[in-house]
Amino acid sequence: xxxxxxxxxxxxxxxxxxxxxxxxxxxxxxxxxxxxxxxxxxxxxxxxxxxxxxxxxxxxxxxxxxxxxxxxxxxxxxxxxxxxxxxxxxxxxxxxxxxxxxxxxxxxxxxxxxxxxxxxxxxxxxxxxxxxxxxxxxxxxxxxxxxxxxxxxxxxxxxxxxxxxxxxxxxxxxxxxxxxxxxxxxxxxxxxxxxxxxxxxxxxxxxxxxxxxxxxxxxxxxxxxxxxxxxxxxxxxxxxxxxxxxxxxxxxxxxxxxxxxxxxxxxxxxxxxxxxxxxxxxxxxxxxxxxxxxxxxxxxxxxxxxxxxxxxxxxxxxxx
Amino acid sequence: xxxxxxxxxxxxxxxxxxxxxxxxxxxxxxxxxxxxxxxxxxxxxxxxxxxxxxxxxxxxxxxxxxxxxxxxxxxxxxxxxxxxxxxxxxxxxxxxxxxxxxxxxxxxxxxxxxxxxxxxxxxxxxxxxxxxxxxxxxxxxxxxxxxxxxxxxxxxxxxxxxxxxxxxxxxxxxxxxxxxxxxxxxxxxxxxxxxxxxxxxxxxxxxxxxxxxxxxxxxxxxxxxxxxxxxxxxxxxxxxxxxxxxxxxxxxxxxxxxxxxxxxxxxxxxxxxxxxxxxxxxxxxxxxxxxxxxxxxxxxxxxxxxxxxxxxxxxxxxxxxxxxxxxxxxxxxxxxxxxxxxxxxxxxxxxxxxxxxxxxxxxxxxxxxxxxxxxxxxxxxxxxxxxxxxxxxxxxxxxxxxxxxxxxxxxxxxxxxxxxxxxxxxxxxxxxxxxxxxxxxxxxxxxxxxxxxxxxxxxxxxxxxxxxxxxxxxxxxxxxxxxxxxxxxxxxxxx
Numbered sequence: 001x002x003x004x005x006x007x008x009x010x011x012x013x014x015x016x017x018x019x020x021x022x023x024x025x026x027x028x029x030x031x032x033x034x035x036x037x038x039x040x041x042x043x044x045x046x047x048x049x050x051x052x053x054x055x056x057x058x059x060x061x062x063x064x065x066x067x068x069x070x071x072x073x074x075x076x077x078x079x080x081x082x083x084x085x086x087x088x089x090x091x092x093x094x095x096x097x098x099x100x101x102x103x104x105x106x107x108x109x110x111x112x113x114x115x116x117x118x119x120x121x122x123x124x125x126x127x128x129x130x131x132x133x134x135x136x137x138x139x140x141x142x143x144x145x146x147x148x149x150x151x152x153x154x155x156x157x158x159x160x161x162x163x164x165x166x167x168x169x170x171x172x173x174x175x176x177x178x179x180x181x182x183x184x185x186x187x188x189x190x191x192x193x194x195x196x197x198x199x200x201x202x203x204x205x206x207x208x209x210x211x212x213x214x215x216x217x218x219x220x221x222x223x224x225x226x227x228x229x230x231x232x233x234x235x236x237x238x239x240x241x242x243x244x245x246x247x248x249x250x251x252x253x254x255x256x257x258x259x260x261x262x263x264x265x266x267x268x269x270x271x272x273x274x275x276x277x278x279x280x281x282x283x284x285x286x287x288x289x290x291x292x293x294x295x296x297x298x299x300x301x302x303x304x305x306x307x308x309x310x311x312x313x314x315x316x317x318x319x320x
Numbered sequence: 321x322x323x324x325x326x327x328x329x330x331x332x333x334x335x336x337x338x339x340x341x342x343x344x345x346x347x348x349x350x351x352x353x354x355x356x357x358x359x360x361x362x363x364x365x366x367x368x369x370x371x372x373x374x375x376x377x378x379x380x381x382x383x384x385x386x387x388x389x390x391x392x393x394x395x396x397x398x399x400x401x402x403x404x405x406x407x408x409x410x411x412x413x414x415x416x417x418x419x420x421x422x423x424x425x426x427x428x429x430x431x432x433x434x435x436x437x438x439x440x441x442x443x444x445x446x447x448x449x450x451x452x453x454x455x456x457x458x459x460x461x462x463x464x465x466x467x468x469x470x471x472x473x474x475x476x477x478x479x480x481x482x483x484x485x486x487x488x489x490x491x492x493x494x495x496x497x498x499x500x501x502x503x504x505x506x507x508x509x510x511x512x513x514x515x516x517x518x519x520x521x522x523x524x525x526x527x528x529x530x531x532x533x534x535x536x537x538x539x540x541x542x543x544x545x546x547x548x549x550x551x552x553x554x555x556x557x558x559x560x561x562x563x564x565x566x567x568x569x570x571x572x573x574x575x576x577x578x579x580x581x582x583x584x585x586x587x588x589x590x591x592x593x594x595x596x597x598x599x600x601x602x603x604x605x606x607x608x609x610x611x612x613x614x615x616x617x618x619x620x621x622x623x624x625x626x627x628x629x630x631x632x633x634x635x636x637x638x639x640x641x642x643x644x645x646x647x648x649x650x651x652x653x654x655x656x657x658x659x660x661x662x663x664x665x666x667x668x669x670x671x672x673x674x675x676x677x678x679x680x681x682x683x684x685x686x687x688x689x690x691x692x693x694x695x696x697x698x699x700x701x702x703x704x705x706x707x708x709x710x711x712x713x714x715x716x717x718x719x720x721x722x723x724x725x726x727x728x729x730x731x732x733x734x735x736x737x738x739x740x741x742x743x744x745x746x747x748x749x750x751x752x753x754x755x756x757x758x759x760x761x762x763x764x765x766x767x768x769x770x771x772x773x774x775x776x777x778x779x780x781x782x783x784x785x786x787x788x789x790x791x792x793x794x795x796x797x798x799x800x801x802x803x804x805x806x807x808x809x810x811x812x813x814x815x
Contacts, residue, residue: 039737067740094741096402101735193332200327201336241326292367304332314329 008083008108010124016087017104024089024102034091034100037069040131040309043122043154045147047138048077048112056298057137063299065090065103068306071127072105077112084109112146119149131155131309135302139164142173151182158305160187161229170229171319178319185308188229189315190301194293195258196237198272198280201291202263205284216265217246224256231258236318337363337754339372341442343433345424345459346450347377347388351482353395355513356450359746361396362403364413368751374440376418378429388419402741424455430466437468443475446753453484457498464502471507480509480753483574484565485762488778489771496764509753510767514575515760516745516752518734519708520582523674524596526702526710528587533700536678537653543697544658545583546675546813547576550667554624554641554793559632567621567643568774568781571663577604577770578762579704580659583674584649593759597766604769608648615780617807619645622798623788624666638786641665642797644804645777658808662801666793668814672704675813686723696727699813708742709733 021036028034044061047053054076061072072090091102106125110118126132134154141147142164151157157177164170177184218238222231227249235247238261252259260273268285275281278293294300342360344352363369377388393414397405420436422429437445447463449456460479463469469477479499486492499508514520527534536542549571555562562570578600585603588595610618622642628635642664649659678698699713709732716728734742743751752760790798796814805812 035733035735037736067738069737094402094735095404097735099735193329196327196329197333200325200329200333203325203327204336237327308331312331314331 008085008110008121010121013085013087013106013125017106020087020089020104021102024091028100034102037065037101037103038071038127038130039068040070040133040306041073041126042068042070042306043073043075043132043134043150045075045134045136045140045150046077047140049079050138053137060298060302061105062090064302064306066092066101067303069101069103070133071125072103073122073125074105074107075118076107076109077115078109079112081109081111083111083114083117115146116149119153122150122153126153133158133306133309136160139170142166142170151177154182156183156185156305156309158185158187158302162188162191164229167227167229167232171232175319178316183311184319185305185312185315186229186233187298187301187305189233189318190304191296192230192234192237192258193304194291194296195234195261195272195280198282198291199238199261202270202272202282202284216242216263217248218242219248219250219260219262219264221250221252221259221261222257223252223254223259225251227251228256233318234258234261237314240317334368335751335755335757337369337373337751338444339370339442340444340446340754341374341376341437341440342446342448342750342754343376343378343437344448344450345378345455346452347419348379348381348383348391349450351450352377353392354399355744355746356448356750357392358396358400359744359750361410361413362400362744362747363751365403365406365409369754371412372416374416374418374442376420376433376436378420378422378433380421380423382421383419385417385419389414389417392417401744424451424459424462427462427465430462430468433463434466434468443472445475445477446480447478448480448482450482453482453487456481457495460499460502469502469507471504476507476756477503478507478509478753478756479503480511482511484569485510485574485767486771487564487569489768489775492764492767492771496767505764506758508764509749509758510762510764511749511753512574512578512762513745513749514704515578515582515762516749517704518742518745518748519702519704520579521748521760522710523579523582523702524591534587539654539657541678542654542657543677543679544660544808544810545580546677547580547583547659547661547673548675548813549576549663549672550669550796551663551665552667552670554627554666555630555633557631559630562641563633563637563639566639567641567663567665568777572643572645572661573770573774574762576661576663577607577773578766579674580607580647580661581766583676583702584654584659586653591759593757596759597763601763601766601769603649603651604766604773606649606651606654607769607773608650609772610776612776612780615776618647618804619643619777619780620798620800620804621781621786622664622791622801623786624664624791624793625789626666626793627789638781638784638788640781640786640788642667642791642801643777644797644801646804646808647773658810660805660810660812662797662812664791664797667796668794670706674702674704676700676702677810686725701813707733 024034044057046057057074085106085108088105088107089102090105091100093100132154133156134150135158136147137160141159161170174184174186220231220235231249235249239247260271262269262271270284273281275290280291280293282289282291344356346352360369360375393410418436420432422432449459471477486495527537581600581603585599588599621640624641627633627641628637644662647659647661680695680697684695696715701711703709712730713727715725718724718726749760796812802812
């Protein structure tokens with residue numbers, strides 16, 4: 001990763017970016033030059049005064065850029081911190097390729113109370129005519145209104161409610177944003193893709209069978225003491241797909257998150273349970289098999305979300 | 321996933337390939353080594369193929385399962401495209417590889433395949449014919465005779481047929497009848513790997529996903545279209561095949577006419593297999609069929625110096641290694657717009673592209689200035705390979721005093737927007753066949769329509785004795801090709 005320290009003046013930052021590209025081209029001149037890649041602006045807000053979170057954000061962005069080349073703008077809030085900024089480039093050589101691909105980034109450190117000013121600064125730094133995605137990494141957005149000025153800048157805002165204490169109010173917050181016309185996503189919902197896919201395939205294998213049976217019920221078991229956003233989303237998703245079927249959330253021992261979902265109808269049960277490793281054990285009256293859960297690293301979840309820049313009708317329905 | 325499934329989420333869920341077996345006829349051949357097994361391995365690597373999938377290779381050569389696995393291991397390592405090889409992943413994948421040696425004309429081979437499928441418990445089966453085309457009909461019939469090839473409620477049975485689909489219209493129809501004797505049309509997948517290329521699929525996205533291009537995509541604005549598929553290499557050991565096929569059968573009848581259909585077709589009502597294929601077929605049927613008198617004017621053959629010395633080639637061969645043709649489409653959108661198509665071997669570089677040349681501005685506002693240009697047509701270039709992308713050429717003012725114009729290019733390069741690798745055409749098409757999506761496969765009516773287009777050319781050339789060779793390796797083909805365009809005031813885009 002190449003970088004240049006700069007003062008926080010948008011024009012100077014853009015000039016520094018130009019200089020950085022000129023330098024990169026010069027460095028790579030003899031070996032085919034570099035390809036400047038950008039398909040969106042990805043704004044990332046790290047947790048305040050948390051160097052570990054900042055480092056983790058940088059790493060994730062580095063990985064994401066390969067599939068979603070972007071102008072990354074990383075905001076590092078610091079209590080009482082002074083404005084400072086630097087530009088950087090993330091470069092990689094595609095396997096078997098001859099030309100390096102590079103994406104650019106801007107890192108801004110600012111006082112965590114000055115988001116209004118940061119938002120004004122960001123406007124000229126956004127790559128023109130491309131989608132803008134804002135990723136709020138921690139629970140801060142749900143605790144205070146300090147990130148609100150950033151929301152109007154983005155076409156899509158990605159939250160992560162995994163660590164929030166009050167799941168219902170976090171969902172209510174997202175629901176209000178959705179009602180205000182903002183496109184929102186939640187990595188807690190993204191984590192459910194593997195579970196939801198396993199359930200959908202059950203339905204494919206037995207369309208109109210046990211799930212649609214009148215008088216059936218669905219029991220969702222979760223751990224961690226109180227239902228997190230994942231369990232609530234999952235329940236809402238099933239309620240929407242199977243109107244009229246009773247859905248019950250049941251606490252069980254064990255870590256937070258979903259533990260199992262049991263579909264019961266006509267005396268027969270079909271279940272999907274968390275298995276060994278990253279697998280789900282699926283039991284139907286006819287057979288038992290395992291389904292592999294997709295990796296749920298931050299990179300994988302973000303990759304999934306960044307590939308959906310239009311409306312996500314299913315999540316919208318769950319939030320409705 | 322059926323739309324009726326209330327849990328469906330096509331934005332997020334991967335298409336699911338069910339438990340299945342893939343039976344490859346011609347498993348010792350080049351296509352299997354270079355394309356099929358590397359593509360299947362890559363699908364498995366990305367978990368787009370179930371871990372339980374079985375691949376059964378067959379050919380005459382005697383080999384054990386382990387010998388077959390070892391051979392394929394080396395092939396995948398050598399031919400895997402834009403992707404590293406993972407030994408652990410291979411070990412898992414290789415467990416699903418099996419091999420049966422046998423003669424394609426021997427019923428015992430088909431009985432052995434049937435027994436193997438039963439032993440593996442596979443009812444969904446994809447048969448891939450990667451043998452000499454002359455065996456296709458017999459292979460299908462022998463599968464049928466062994467009780468294979470029929471889709472039932474217990475599982476589907478599909479067949480993938482590699483090009484060429486016949487060597488003329490009559491043989492294409494005959495092959496079709498033989499395939500239909502066993503397989504339903506919906507289970508026949510005629511593969512044209514050009515249609516699986518990301519950049520060819522992107523033509524539809526570019527045309528029909530955007531609002532600004534389609535209004536300019538017709539005879540009012542388009543002056544002419546050039547479709548070029550140039551290869552810098554020669555025969556690469558395919559002398560015997562190529563001598564029989566030649567440039568028209570090898571490239572134009574299938575790949576390039578399909579590309580032309582994709583460029584010129586009307587939008588379909590939905591992106592669904594039959595809706596898209598109906599429009600492609602309709603376009604192919606709209607291509608004007610040349611009369612015998614027109615062939616010498618609108619089609620041209622070439623052969624590079626040295627072709628007759630290639631291994632497997634007759635010393636007096638009349639096979640064209642270069643072909644160019646002017647086609648017209650008789651419909652309201654394209655009436656009068658020439659579509660120039662050319663394909664050749666040993667040309668200066670490897671490139672496949674579509675160049676759409678627009679009419680020049682109706683009035684010359686800017687006068688030529690020293691070193692400047694004026695009144696140049698806009699050019700939209702869709703690059704299929706290499707350097708996949710799209711460019712729009714237009715005039716711009718040169719910085720400085722005076723109004724001096726210069727041609728500039730606005731470029732979209734795949735790599736600049738999508739940093740990661742794209743799936744290869746075979747990965748896309750194999751996954752499509754395994755999930756029952758025939759959108760990118762050709763249908764019998766499309767095959768017959770394209771044979772009808774090239775039949776007058778082939779018939780005329782079969783009667784003629786050409787003064788071959790007529791172009792040197794490393795040049796852009798015979799000069800007569802340039803003359804064909806010059807008669808209409810056009811020039812090949814040789815860059």
